[in-house]
Amino acid sequence: MPSKKEIRIGLIGTGFMGRTHSNGYNRVPNFFPDLMHTPVLKTVCSRNAEKVQAFADQWGYESIETDWRAVIARDDIDAVDICTPNDSHAEIAIAAAKAGKMILCEKPLARTVTEAQQMADAVEKAGVANTVWYNYRRIPAVTLAKQLITSGKLGRIFHYRANFLQDWTISADVPQGGTGTWRMDVDAAGSGVTGDLLAHCIDTAMWLNGAITDVSAVTETFVKERMHALTGKVQPVGIDDACIFHCHFQNGSLGLFESTRYARGHKALYTFEINGEHASIRWDLHDLNRLEYFDHRDEGIVRGWRSIHVTDGDQPYMDKWWVPGLGIGYEHSFIHQAADFFKSLDTGEPCRPTFRDALETQKVCEAVLESATSRRWQDTGVEEFAGFNQELV
Numbered sequence: 001m002p003s004k005k006e007i008r009i010g011l012i013g014t015g016f017m018g019r020t021h022s023n024g025y026n027r028v029p030n031f032f033p034d035l036m037h038t039p040v041l042k043t044v045c046s047r048n049a050e051k052v053q054a055f056a057d058q059w060g061y062e063s064i065e066t067d068w069r070a071v072i073a074r075d076d077i078d079a080v081d082i083c084t085p086n087d088s089h090a091e092i093a094i095a096a097a098k099a100g101k102m103i104l105c106e107k108p109l110a111r112t113v114t115e116a117q118q119m120a121d122a123v124e125k126a127g128v129a130n131t132v133w134y135n136y137r138r139i140p141a142v143t144l145a146k147q148l149i150t151s152g153k154l155g156r157i158f159h160y161r162a163n164f165l166q167d168w169t170i171s172a173d174v175p176q177g178g179t180g181t182w183r184m185d186v187d188a189a190g191s192g193v194t195g196d197l198l199a200h201c202i203d204t205a206m207w208l209n210g211a212i213t214d215v216s217a218v219t220e221t222f223v224k225e226r227m228h229a230l231t232g233k234v235q236p237v238g239i240d241d242a243c244i245f246h247c248h249f250q251n252g253s254l255g256l257f258e259s260t261r262y263a264r265g266h267k268a269l270y271t272f273e274i275n276g277e278h279a280s281i282r283w284d285l286h287d288l289n290r291l292e293y294f295d296h297r298d299e300g301i302v303r304g305w306r307s308i309h310v311t312d313g314d315q316p317y318m319d320k321w322w323v324p325g326l327g328i329g330y331e332h333s334f335i336h337q338a339a340d341f342f343k344s345l346d347t348g349e350p351c352r353p354t355f356r357d358a359l360e361t362q363k364v365c366e367a368v369l370e371s372a373t374s375r376r377w378q379d380t381g382v383e384e385f386a387g388f389n390q391e392l393v
């Protein structure tokens with residue numbers, strides 16, 4: 001058997017996402033043994049040496065760094081994985097691209113379209129492999145939804161509806177800024193639920209249903225001031241706590257999206273439903289192995305919503321796992337994305353979503369925020385979604 005090419009990873013950031021990505025890299029060789037590229041966990045970087053060493057020990061990294069620039073300067077790093085808060089994505093990615101490193105960047109790509117554009121331009125100029133971790137595409141039931149749509153089972157699509165609901169910021173005592181709560185600080189995050197949660201919904205939606213061309217949005221910030229974890233000062237809150245928008249897709253269908261961190265009882269309720277001429281599908285992250293499907297062409301006496309348990313070997317990714325009927329989880333979406341990244345190196349095809357695809361998502365997010373401010377419909381500037389009609393790798 002020909003020997004595999006090692007891709008030496010430098011992970012920057014050791015939070016929640018650093019763990020999901022590390023787990024992804026660790027599992028790939030076990031479950032995707034046919035890939036010709038394979039990860040080596042070379043170094044992990046974070047500012048606190050003691051903490052980053054503990055992370056390296058726990059996840060199997062060979063060495064540590066405390067300055068991201070050192071990771072990029074190393075000759076023994078092929079790919080940089082950016083898991084830091086959003087305000088450092090652009091600087092790190094652009095430097096990494098200039099150094100000729102492949103880049104895997106956590107979502108959202110950036111805080112603004114301007115940053116995202118510079119990042120997409122930088123990776124393309126450098127000609128380096130790149131991907132953005134919009135992981136939900138790679139939950140088998142979501143990938144199956146894509147296959148059903150592409151095969152024409154739904155027919156013409158009329159409606160796309162998505163929600164991403166959480167409840168963790170209702171208390172006014174939750175601070176903004178700092179390690180665990182940087183998502184609450186507009187300078188670090190860029191925006192609130194729009195960039196953090198709706199960005200996922202928008203990525204999935206444009207992949208499944210094509211470009212979102214124009215939007216009309218409303219946002220709200222329910223708690224106007226919060227203490228900043230770094231300064232201890234009470235400061236105005238600059239993020240959107242909740243956002244609702246409706247939109248047109250290029251294919252003529254209508255979209256309705258809602259996201260909030262104030263939906264008491266919901267922790268991470270990401271759902272979508274798509275209604276077509278012949279059939280509808282719906283999916284719910286809390287029951288992620290299931291895809292619900294209704295087909296009007298079924299014989300009348302048995303017509304109804306079917307609940308497809310997406311665990312069979314001929315369904316997406318499931319031939320890699322256990323035996324039919326046994327489910328998988330959230331973490332597997334990251335394992336799948338890591339595997340698809342290495343597969344893209346095998347095939348030479350881009351690993352979607354690329355930085356360019358994620359730039360389009362960023363444009364929709366920015367148009368949503370602009371519309372909420374102006375109280376007018378806003379064009380997104382997305383005329384065509386390059387990743388639409390394409391398989392994942």
Ligand code: SOE
Nearest residue numbers: 016107166183196197200268
């Ligand atoms: C926020 O709570 C968050 O962790 C997002 O940042 C992730 O992208 C999402 O998948 C789950 O929720």
